Amino acid sequence: MLEALDADWEIICVDDGSRDGSLERLLELARTNTRIKVLQLTRNFGKESALTAGLEASSGDVVVPIDADLQDPPTLIAVMLDKWRKGYDIVYAATGISVTPLIRSSRRRDYSRRPLTPPGKRFRTTAVHVKHLS
16 A cells, blocks of 8 residues: 555554564564564553654654554555645544434424434544644
8 A cells, every 4th residue: 555655655663562462573574674663662651652752763754643553544644645745734634433323303293313323323434634834
């Protein structure tokens, strides 16, 4: 997917004290691909510290932070990069879970709320947002 981008890229992975063997897997990937860098923190200092370490190690003009759980789909990188190239100062993805939307039924006298889909159904939504700073 990253090879399709019209850009040089690197992947910076920050391991913040994991104990599940992921560090060893990341180091193996870095040995086989020079575009992958691995930073190892001595312990879990929190998300902000890991993000800061990754930002400081980056060498590009654009940084796209992605959590290891991939809650923001990597497929959005191309969309976000395109928006940045169009001149937006800030491009970000927002992911959330929305509960089943409810509508009012005009057929019932009490106008009770009736779900469009089965109750409890949740949808994962991701959107790319842009802003100009001026």
